[in-house]
Amino acid sequence: MNVVATVSEDEAREIVDLLRQVQIPSQTEATTEETGLEVTGVLVDEAHFDQACDVIEQWAAARAAASGRPAKPRCPACGEEGLERADEVDCLKTITKIAAIYHCPNCGHVVATA
Numbered sequence: 147m148n149v150v151a152t153v154s155e156d157e158a159r160e161i162v163d164l165l166r167q168v169q170i171p172s173q174t175e176a177t178t179e180e181t182g183l184e185v186t187g188v189l190v191d192e193a194h195f196d197q198a199c200d201v202i203e204q205w206a207a208a209r210a211a212a213s214g215r216p217a218k219p220r221c222p223a224c225g226e227e228g229l230e231r232a233d234e235v236d237c238l239k240t241i242t243k244i245a246a247i248y249h250c251p252n253c254g255h256v257v258a259t260a
């Protein structure tokens with residue numbers, strides 16, 4: 147089993163439900179981070195890992211949309227809206243610290259979204 151996401155207990159429950167809907171078996175594991183923060187890891191088997199990442203990516207995007215955050219940021223340097231993705235989405239990054247890294251085609255500024 148591989149950890150596909152490390153989230154809060156409530157979020158883990160949502161993810162497990164979503165994964166169940168697409169017939170991906172998963173399990174959760176409570177862990178305590180070095181910071182003392184209690185988190186829940188969602189684990190899936192290797193064969194379902196990529197598919198689970200897709201599900202979680204969509205879940206994170208839907209949550210971001212629901213919270214009023216734009217799915218795509220603007221370049222803080224020049225205001226360009228047509229930012230290009232500079233990385234493949236890491237499903238852990240998606241829902242933890244960094245959602246995505248964008249590259250501004252206009253001025254070259256690199257933008258990391260939280």
Ligand SMILES: [Zn+2]
Pocket residue numbers: 221222223224225226250251252253254255
């Ligand atoms: Zn720019």
